[in-house]
Amino acid sequence: MTHPTPELRVGMVGYAFMGAAHSHAWRTAHRFFDLPLTPVMAAVAGRNADAVAAAAHTQGWASTETDWRALIERDDIDLIDICTPGNTHAEIAIAALKAGKHVLCEKPLANSVAEAQEMTAVAEEAARNGVFAMCGYSYRRTPALALAKRMVDDGRLGTIRQVRAQYLQDWLSDENAPLTWRLDKTKSGSGALGDIGAHSIDAAQFVTGQRITGVSALMETFTKERPVGGDLMGLGGHGDMAADARKGPVTVDDAVIFSARFDGGAIGSFEATRTALGRKNAMRLEVNGSLGSIAFDFEDMNFLQFYDGTDAEDARGFHRIMVTEPVHPYVGNWWPTGHGLGYEHGFTHQVADLLTALGSATQPTPSFADALAVQRVLAAVETSATNHSRWTTAETATEETR
Numbered sequence: 001m002t003h004p005t006p007e008l009r010v011g012m013v014g015y016a017f018m019g020a021a022h023s024h025a026w027r028t029a030h031r032f033f034d035l036p037l038t039p040v041m042a043a044v045a046g047r048n049a050d051a052v053a054a055a056a057h058t059q060g061w062a063s064t065e066t067d068w069r070a071l072i073e074r075d076d077i078d079l080i081d082i083c084t085p086g087n088t089h090a091e092i093a094i095a096a097l098k099a100g101k102h103v104l105c106e107k108p109l110a111n112s113v114a115e116a117q118e119m120t121a122v123a124e125e126a127a128r129n130g131v132f133a134m135c136g137y138s139y140r141r142t143p144a145l146a147l148a149k150r151m152v153d154d155g156r157l158g159t160i161r162q163v164r165a166q167y168l169q170d171w172l173s174d175e176n177a178p179l180t181w182r183l184d185k186t187k188s189g190s191g192a193l194g195d196i197g198a199h200s201i202d203a204a205q206f207v208t209g210q211r212i213t214g215v216s217a218l219m220e221t222f223t224k225e226r227p228v229g230g231d232l233m234g235l236g237g238h239g240d241m242a243a244d245a246r247k248g249p250v251t252v253d254d255a256v257i258f259s260a261r262f263d264g265g266a267i268g269s270f271e272a273t274r275t276a277l278g279r280k281n282a283m284r285l286e287v288n289g290s291l292g293s294i295a296f297d298f299e300d301m302n303f304l305q306f307y308d309g310t311d312a313e314d315a316r317g318f319h320r321i322m323v324t325e326p327v328h329p330y331v332g333n334w335w336p337t338g339h340g341l342g343y344e345h346g347f348t349h350q351v352a353d354l355l356t357a358l359g360s361a362t363q364p365t366p367s368f369a370d371a372l373a374v375q376r377v378l379a380a381v382e383t384s385a386t387n388h389s390r391w392t393t394a395e396t397a398t399e400e401t402r
Protein backbone atom coordinates (compact mmCIF):
# COMPACT_ATOMS: atom_id res chain seq x y z
CA MET A 1 0.00 0.00 0.00
CA THR A 2 1.66 3.21 -1.10
CA HIS A 3 1.56 6.10 1.35
CA PRO A 4 -1.77 7.90 0.84
CA THR A 5 -1.30 11.38 -0.61
CA PRO A 6 -2.82 14.42 1.09
CA GLU A 7 -6.37 15.20 0.05
CA LEU A 8 -7.50 18.29 -1.85
CA ARG A 9 -11.16 18.85 -1.04
CA VAL A 10 -13.06 20.46 -3.91
CA GLY A 11 -16.27 22.50 -3.98
CA MET A 12 -17.74 23.12 -7.44
CA VAL A 13 -20.16 25.92 -8.33
CA GLY A 14 -22.43 25.03 -11.24
CA TYR A 15 -23.16 21.61 -12.73
CA ALA A 16 -24.23 22.02 -16.37
CA PHE A 17 -21.99 21.20 -19.38
CA MET A 18 -18.76 22.51 -17.86
CA GLY A 19 -19.65 21.14 -14.42
CA ALA A 20 -20.09 17.70 -15.94
CA ALA A 21 -16.73 17.95 -17.76
CA HIS A 22 -14.93 19.18 -14.62
CA SER A 23 -16.57 16.44 -12.50
CA HIS A 24 -15.26 13.81 -14.92
CA ALA A 25 -11.78 15.30 -14.46
CA TRP A 26 -11.97 15.33 -10.65
CA ARG A 27 -13.06 11.65 -10.78
CA THR A 28 -10.30 10.49 -13.10
CA ALA A 29 -7.12 12.60 -12.84
CA HIS A 30 -5.54 10.81 -9.86
CA ARG A 31 -6.48 7.40 -11.27
CA PHE A 32 -4.41 7.95 -14.42
CA PHE A 33 -1.73 10.42 -13.28
CA ASP A 34 0.70 10.12 -10.36
CA LEU A 35 -0.34 13.23 -8.41
CA PRO A 36 0.88 14.71 -5.11
CA LEU A 37 -2.70 15.38 -4.02
CA THR A 38 -5.84 13.24 -4.15
CA PRO A 39 -8.98 15.21 -5.07
CA VAL A 40 -12.05 14.70 -2.91
CA MET A 41 -15.33 15.78 -4.51
CA ALA A 42 -16.72 17.34 -1.32
CA ALA A 43 -19.63 19.48 -2.54
CA VAL A 44 -21.41 20.98 -5.52
CA ALA A 45 -23.45 24.19 -5.31
CA GLY A 46 -26.48 25.19 -7.35
CA ARG A 47 -29.53 27.37 -6.73
CA ASN A 48 -32.14 24.64 -7.27
CA ALA A 49 -31.98 22.09 -4.43
CA ASP A 50 -33.55 19.21 -6.36
CA ALA A 51 -31.49 19.81 -9.49
CA VAL A 52 -28.18 20.12 -7.64
CA ALA A 53 -28.96 16.97 -5.61
CA ALA A 54 -29.54 15.07 -8.87
CA ALA A 55 -26.29 16.48 -10.29
CA ALA A 56 -24.39 15.48 -7.14
CA HIS A 57 -25.62 11.91 -7.59
CA THR A 58 -24.86 11.80 -11.32
CA GLN A 59 -21.48 13.56 -11.14
CA GLY A 60 -20.21 12.09 -7.83
CA TRP A 61 -20.29 14.92 -5.28
CA ALA A 62 -20.59 14.02 -1.57
CA SER A 63 -22.82 16.94 -0.55
CA THR A 64 -24.69 19.92 -1.95
CA GLU A 65 -25.21 23.59 -1.18
CA THR A 66 -27.81 25.96 -2.65
CA ASP A 67 -25.57 29.02 -2.17
CA TRP A 68 -21.94 29.19 -3.37
CA ARG A 69 -21.12 31.35 -0.33
CA ALA A 70 -21.71 28.28 1.87
CA LEU A 71 -18.91 26.47 0.01
CA ILE A 72 -16.53 29.31 0.82
CA GLU A 73 -17.52 29.30 4.49
CA ARG A 74 -16.90 25.55 4.85
CA ASP A 75 -13.56 24.61 6.39
CA ASP A 76 -13.68 21.17 4.75
CA ILE A 77 -13.11 22.65 1.27
CA ASP A 78 -9.68 23.65 -0.07
CA LEU A 79 -10.44 24.64 -3.68
CA ILE A 80 -13.40 26.30 -5.41
CA ASP A 81 -14.07 25.22 -9.00
CA ILE A 82 -16.16 27.86 -10.82
CA CYS A 83 -18.31 26.41 -13.63
CA THR A 84 -20.89 29.18 -13.92
CA PRO A 85 -21.55 31.95 -16.48
CA GLY A 86 -18.95 34.70 -16.73
CA ASN A 87 -20.95 37.36 -14.87
CA THR A 88 -20.45 35.39 -11.63
CA HIS A 89 -16.73 34.61 -11.93
CA ALA A 90 -15.29 37.72 -10.29
CA GLU A 91 -17.44 37.69 -7.15
CA ILE A 92 -16.95 33.98 -6.50
CA ALA A 93 -13.21 33.86 -7.31
CA ILE A 94 -12.36 36.94 -5.24
CA ALA A 95 -14.34 35.69 -2.24
CA ALA A 96 -12.75 32.23 -2.48
CA LEU A 97 -9.18 33.55 -2.77
CA LYS A 98 -9.69 35.98 0.11
CA ALA A 99 -10.97 33.03 2.16
CA GLY A 100 -7.71 31.19 1.46
CA LYS A 101 -9.13 28.71 -1.03
CA HIS A 102 -7.44 27.83 -4.33
CA VAL A 103 -9.53 28.57 -7.45
CA LEU A 104 -10.07 26.94 -10.84
CA CYS A 105 -12.22 29.32 -12.89
CA GLU A 106 -13.79 28.53 -16.26
CA LYS A 107 -13.05 30.74 -19.25
CA PRO A 108 -13.26 33.48 -20.16
CA LEU A 109 -11.96 34.78 -16.82
CA ALA A 110 -14.58 37.51 -16.56
CA ASN A 111 -17.00 39.67 -18.55
CA SER A 112 -14.79 42.78 -18.49
CA VAL A 113 -11.14 43.83 -18.31
CA ALA A 114 -11.84 45.65 -15.05
CA GLU A 115 -13.18 42.50 -13.40
CA ALA A 116 -10.28 40.45 -14.80
CA GLN A 117 -7.78 43.01 -13.49
CA GLU A 118 -9.28 42.87 -10.00
CA MET A 119 -9.31 39.05 -10.04
CA THR A 120 -5.68 39.02 -11.16
CA ALA A 121 -4.60 41.43 -8.43
CA VAL A 122 -6.33 39.36 -5.75
CA ALA A 123 -4.86 36.15 -7.21
CA GLU A 124 -1.33 37.59 -7.20
CA GLU A 125 -1.71 38.62 -3.56
CA ALA A 126 -3.10 35.19 -2.66
CA ALA A 127 -0.21 33.46 -4.45
CA ARG A 128 2.21 35.24 -2.13
CA ASN A 129 0.44 33.31 0.64
CA GLY A 130 0.53 29.96 -1.16
CA VAL A 131 -3.06 30.13 -2.46
CA PHE A 132 -3.21 29.71 -6.25
CA ALA A 133 -5.67 30.38 -9.08
CA MET A 134 -5.89 28.93 -12.60
CA CYS A 135 -8.19 29.66 -15.56
CA GLY A 136 -9.72 26.74 -17.47
CA TYR A 137 -8.42 27.15 -21.01
CA SER A 138 -8.43 23.37 -21.43
CA TYR A 139 -7.76 23.14 -25.19
CA ARG A 140 -4.04 23.86 -24.54
CA ARG A 141 -4.04 20.44 -22.82
CA THR A 142 -5.14 18.58 -25.94
CA PRO A 143 -2.07 16.42 -26.63
CA ALA A 144 -1.74 17.59 -30.26
CA LEU A 145 -1.74 21.27 -29.27
CA ALA A 146 0.68 20.61 -26.41
CA LEU A 147 2.91 18.83 -28.98
CA ALA A 148 2.62 21.84 -31.32
CA LYS A 149 3.85 24.09 -28.52
CA ARG A 150 6.76 21.74 -27.81
CA MET A 151 7.73 21.88 -31.51
CA VAL A 152 7.62 25.70 -31.55
CA ASP A 153 9.62 25.90 -28.31
CA ASP A 154 12.21 23.48 -29.73
CA GLY A 155 12.65 25.76 -32.77
CA ARG A 156 11.32 23.22 -35.25
CA LEU A 157 9.11 25.84 -36.95
CA GLY A 158 11.81 28.50 -36.91
CA THR A 159 10.67 32.13 -36.70
CA ILE A 160 6.88 32.28 -36.29
CA ARG A 161 5.35 34.45 -39.02
CA GLN A 162 1.62 33.68 -39.33
CA VAL A 163 -1.22 32.30 -37.22
CA ARG A 164 -4.56 31.16 -38.67
CA ALA A 165 -7.24 30.31 -36.09
CA GLN A 166 -10.82 29.31 -36.67
CA TYR A 167 -13.38 28.06 -34.17
CA LEU A 168 -16.47 26.93 -36.10
CA GLN A 169 -19.70 25.60 -34.61
CA ASP A 170 -23.28 25.53 -35.92
CA TRP A 171 -25.57 25.05 -32.93
CA LEU A 172 -27.06 28.51 -33.46
CA SER A 173 -27.61 28.17 -37.21
CA ASP A 174 -31.32 27.47 -36.59
CA GLU A 175 -32.99 30.82 -35.90
CA ASN A 176 -35.43 28.97 -33.62
CA ALA A 177 -32.65 27.74 -31.33
CA PRO A 178 -33.69 29.06 -27.91
CA LEU A 179 -32.41 32.08 -26.05
CA THR A 180 -29.98 30.68 -23.45
CA TRP A 181 -27.55 32.44 -21.11
CA ARG A 182 -24.79 32.27 -23.74
CA LEU A 183 -26.89 34.71 -25.84
CA ASP A 184 -27.40 37.22 -23.02
CA LYS A 185 -24.55 39.75 -22.78
CA THR A 186 -25.29 40.46 -19.12
CA LYS A 187 -24.44 36.79 -18.35
CA SER A 188 -21.97 35.70 -21.04
CA GLY A 189 -20.17 38.98 -21.74
CA SER A 190 -20.11 38.28 -25.47
CA GLY A 191 -21.20 35.57 -27.91
CA ALA A 192 -18.95 33.50 -30.17
CA LEU A 193 -16.09 35.87 -29.31
CA GLY A 194 -15.77 35.03 -25.61
CA ASP A 195 -17.40 31.62 -25.68
CA ILE A 196 -15.14 30.04 -28.33
CA GLY A 197 -12.96 32.81 -29.77
CA ALA A 198 -11.29 33.06 -26.36
CA HIS A 199 -10.09 29.46 -26.75
CA SER A 200 -8.46 30.35 -30.07
CA ILE A 201 -6.77 33.42 -28.61
CA ASP A 202 -5.37 31.47 -25.66
CA ALA A 203 -4.27 28.55 -27.86
CA ALA A 204 -2.53 30.88 -30.34
CA GLN A 205 -0.69 32.72 -27.56
CA PHE A 206 0.16 29.42 -25.81
CA VAL A 207 1.52 27.63 -28.90
CA THR A 208 3.47 30.59 -30.31
CA GLY A 209 4.62 32.06 -26.98
CA GLN A 210 3.65 35.46 -28.38
CA ARG A 211 0.96 37.87 -27.14
CA ILE A 212 -1.55 39.69 -29.38
CA THR A 213 -0.88 43.45 -29.23
CA GLY A 214 -3.59 44.82 -31.51
CA VAL A 215 -6.57 43.87 -33.68
CA SER A 216 -8.98 45.00 -36.38
CA ALA A 217 -12.38 43.31 -36.13
CA LEU A 218 -15.84 42.67 -37.55
CA MET A 219 -18.72 41.23 -35.51
CA GLU A 220 -22.22 40.22 -36.64
CA THR A 221 -25.47 38.96 -35.10
CA PHE A 222 -27.50 37.22 -37.80
CA THR A 223 -30.52 36.27 -35.65
CA LYS A 224 -31.55 39.31 -33.59
CA GLU A 225 -34.20 37.59 -31.42
CA ARG A 226 -34.90 34.02 -30.39
CA PRO A 227 -37.61 31.94 -28.63
CA VAL A 228 -37.45 32.19 -24.85
CA GLY A 229 -36.85 28.94 -22.92
CA GLY A 230 -35.54 25.52 -23.99
CA ASP A 231 -32.22 23.96 -23.07
CA LEU A 232 -30.12 23.55 -26.21
CA MET A 233 -27.00 21.42 -25.74
CA GLY A 234 -27.67 21.26 -21.97
CA LEU A 235 -26.36 24.80 -21.83
CA GLY A 236 -28.76 25.95 -19.16
CA GLY A 237 -31.96 27.20 -20.77
CA HIS A 238 -35.19 27.68 -18.87
CA GLY A 239 -38.81 26.67 -19.32
CA ASP A 240 -40.56 24.67 -21.97
CA MET A 241 -40.19 25.63 -25.61
CA ALA A 242 -43.67 24.45 -26.57
CA ALA A 243 -45.36 26.37 -23.79
CA ASP A 244 -43.64 29.67 -24.42
CA ALA A 245 -43.79 31.29 -27.88
CA ARG A 246 -42.33 34.62 -26.69
CA LYS A 247 -39.12 35.89 -28.20
CA GLY A 248 -36.32 37.81 -26.59
CA PRO A 249 -33.42 39.90 -27.93
CA VAL A 250 -30.04 38.37 -28.70
CA THR A 251 -27.49 40.79 -27.25
CA VAL A 252 -24.26 39.11 -28.36
CA ASP A 253 -22.41 38.25 -31.58
CA ASP A 254 -23.10 35.18 -33.68
CA ALA A 255 -19.80 35.53 -35.51
CA VAL A 256 -16.55 37.48 -35.28
CA ILE A 257 -13.58 37.88 -37.63
CA PHE A 258 -10.38 39.75 -36.72
CA SER A 259 -6.81 40.29 -37.82
CA ALA A 260 -4.08 40.56 -35.23
CA ARG A 261 -0.46 41.52 -34.64
CA PHE A 262 1.68 39.61 -32.11
CA ASP A 263 4.50 41.01 -29.97
CA GLY A 264 6.99 38.56 -31.50
CA GLY A 265 6.45 39.86 -35.03
CA ALA A 266 3.82 37.40 -36.24
CA ILE A 267 0.48 38.38 -37.76
CA GLY A 268 -2.74 36.41 -37.48
CA SER A 269 -6.29 35.92 -38.75
CA PHE A 270 -9.04 34.71 -36.40
CA GLU A 271 -12.64 33.60 -36.88
CA ALA A 272 -15.19 32.37 -34.35
CA THR A 273 -18.77 31.51 -35.18
CA ARG A 274 -21.63 29.40 -33.87
CA THR A 275 -23.53 29.58 -37.19
CA ALA A 276 -21.14 27.78 -39.58
CA LEU A 277 -23.70 25.19 -40.70
CA GLY A 278 -22.07 21.76 -40.76
CA ARG A 279 -19.13 22.58 -38.49
CA LYS A 280 -19.69 21.03 -35.03
CA ASN A 281 -16.63 21.82 -32.96
CA ALA A 282 -13.95 22.73 -35.49
CA MET A 283 -11.40 24.44 -33.28
CA ARG A 284 -8.58 24.89 -35.81
CA LEU A 285 -5.10 26.34 -35.51
CA GLU A 286 -2.37 26.69 -38.15
CA VAL A 287 1.02 28.23 -37.42
CA ASN A 288 3.51 29.03 -40.20
CA GLY A 289 7.18 29.52 -39.39
CA SER A 290 10.38 29.99 -41.41
CA LEU A 291 11.31 26.28 -41.08
CA GLY A 292 7.96 24.55 -40.70
CA SER A 293 4.20 24.65 -40.10
CA ILE A 294 1.69 22.92 -37.88
CA ALA A 295 -2.05 22.53 -38.48
CA PHE A 296 -4.66 21.21 -36.03
CA ASP A 297 -8.43 20.60 -36.18
CA PHE A 298 -10.21 19.52 -33.00
CA GLU A 299 -12.67 17.54 -35.12
CA ASP A 300 -9.62 15.31 -35.84
CA MET A 301 -8.14 15.87 -32.40
CA ASN A 302 -5.76 12.89 -32.20
CA PHE A 303 -3.69 14.14 -35.16
CA LEU A 304 -1.31 17.03 -35.74
CA GLN A 305 -0.24 18.05 -39.26
CA PHE A 306 3.43 19.00 -39.38
CA TYR A 307 5.35 20.33 -42.40
CA ASP A 308 9.11 20.18 -41.89
CA GLY A 309 10.87 22.53 -44.26
CA THR A 310 14.18 20.84 -43.47
CA ASP A 311 13.07 17.48 -44.90
CA ALA A 312 14.90 16.25 -47.98
CA GLU A 313 13.50 18.22 -50.91
CA ASP A 314 11.91 15.17 -52.57
CA ALA A 315 10.24 14.11 -49.32
CA ARG A 316 8.61 17.35 -48.17
CA GLY A 317 4.91 17.40 -47.33
CA PHE A 318 2.63 17.63 -44.31
CA HIS A 319 3.18 14.69 -41.97
CA ARG A 320 -0.09 13.55 -40.33
CA ILE A 321 1.24 12.69 -36.87
CA MET A 322 -1.00 10.38 -34.80
CA VAL A 323 -0.50 11.90 -31.36
CA THR A 324 -0.90 8.68 -29.38
CA GLU A 325 2.70 7.71 -28.64
CA PRO A 326 4.05 7.68 -25.05
CA VAL A 327 6.55 10.34 -26.16
CA HIS A 328 3.64 12.74 -26.78
CA PRO A 329 2.27 15.03 -24.00
CA TYR A 330 -0.13 13.34 -21.54
CA VAL A 331 -0.79 10.30 -23.79
CA GLY A 332 1.50 7.86 -21.98
CA ASN A 333 -0.82 7.96 -18.96
CA TRP A 334 -3.73 6.53 -20.92
CA TRP A 335 -3.85 3.78 -23.53
CA PRO A 336 -1.46 1.95 -25.84
CA THR A 337 -0.46 3.66 -29.08
CA GLY A 338 -3.26 4.30 -31.55
CA HIS A 339 -6.18 4.20 -29.10
CA GLY A 340 -6.91 7.93 -29.08
CA LEU A 341 -8.37 10.39 -26.59
CA GLY A 342 -11.42 12.66 -26.47
CA TYR A 343 -12.75 16.08 -25.48
CA GLU A 344 -12.96 15.14 -21.80
CA HIS A 345 -9.25 14.28 -21.55
CA GLY A 346 -8.24 17.95 -21.78
CA PHE A 347 -10.15 18.59 -18.56
CA THR A 348 -8.48 15.63 -16.83
CA HIS A 349 -5.05 16.91 -17.96
CA GLN A 350 -6.04 20.35 -16.63
CA VAL A 351 -6.77 18.89 -13.17
CA ALA A 352 -3.60 16.77 -13.26
CA ASP A 353 -1.44 19.81 -14.01
CA LEU A 354 -3.30 21.92 -11.44
CA LEU A 355 -2.77 19.37 -8.65
CA THR A 356 0.87 18.88 -9.65
CA ALA A 357 1.44 22.64 -9.32
CA LEU A 358 -0.45 22.88 -6.02
CA GLY A 359 1.50 19.89 -4.68
CA SER A 360 4.74 21.84 -5.13
CA ALA A 361 3.22 25.23 -4.15
CA THR A 362 3.90 26.66 -7.62
CA GLN A 363 1.70 28.80 -9.88
CA PRO A 364 -0.47 26.67 -12.21
CA THR A 365 -0.95 27.91 -15.79
CA PRO A 366 -2.80 29.57 -17.34
CA SER A 367 -2.75 31.99 -14.43
CA PHE A 368 -5.32 34.74 -14.02
CA ALA A 369 -2.70 37.09 -15.51
CA ASP A 370 -2.55 34.85 -18.60
CA ALA A 371 -6.36 34.94 -18.76
CA LEU A 372 -6.35 38.74 -18.32
CA ALA A 373 -4.21 38.94 -21.47
CA VAL A 374 -6.98 37.07 -23.32
CA GLN A 375 -9.61 39.36 -21.77
CA ARG A 376 -7.77 42.41 -23.12
CA VAL A 377 -7.87 40.94 -26.62
CA LEU A 378 -11.61 40.27 -26.27
CA ALA A 379 -12.13 43.91 -25.26
CA ALA A 380 -9.95 45.13 -28.15
CA VAL A 381 -11.95 43.07 -30.63
CA GLU A 382 -15.27 44.46 -29.38
CA THR A 383 -13.87 48.01 -29.31
CA SER A 384 -12.56 47.69 -32.86
CA ALA A 385 -15.79 46.14 -34.15
CA THR A 386 -17.87 48.98 -32.69
CA ASN A 387 -15.50 51.54 -34.24
CA HIS A 388 -15.65 50.55 -37.92
CA SER A 389 -12.89 47.94 -37.47
CA ARG A 390 -10.46 50.65 -36.26
CA TRP A 391 -7.07 49.21 -35.28
CA THR A 392 -7.22 48.77 -31.47
CA THR A 393 -4.37 47.89 -29.12
CA ALA A 394 -5.01 45.19 -26.54
CA GLU A 395 -3.12 46.95 -23.72
CA THR A 396 -5.42 50.00 -23.71
CA ALA A 397 -8.79 48.48 -24.65
CA THR A 398 -11.52 48.33 -22.02
CA GLU A 399 -15.28 48.23 -22.13
CA GLU A 400 -15.27 51.99 -21.52
CA THR A 401 -13.21 52.77 -24.66
CA ARG A 402 -15.94 51.74 -27.14
Ligand code: SOE
Pocket residue numbers: 017169195196274281
Ligand atom coordinates in the same frame (compact mmCIF):
# COMPACT_ATOMS: atom_id res chain seq x y z
C1 SOE B 1 -20.39 26.24 -26.57
O1 SOE B 1 -20.02 26.99 -27.65
C2 SOE B 1 -19.22 25.47 -25.98
O2 SOE B 1 -19.75 24.64 -24.98
C3 SOE B 1 -18.20 26.39 -25.33
O3 SOE B 1 -18.79 27.13 -24.26
C4 SOE B 1 -17.03 25.55 -24.77
O4 SOE B 1 -16.04 26.39 -24.18
C5 SOE B 1 -16.42 24.74 -25.92
O5 SOE B 1 -15.37 23.92 -25.43
C6 SOE B 1 -17.48 23.86 -26.57
O6 SOE B 1 -18.60 24.69 -27.02
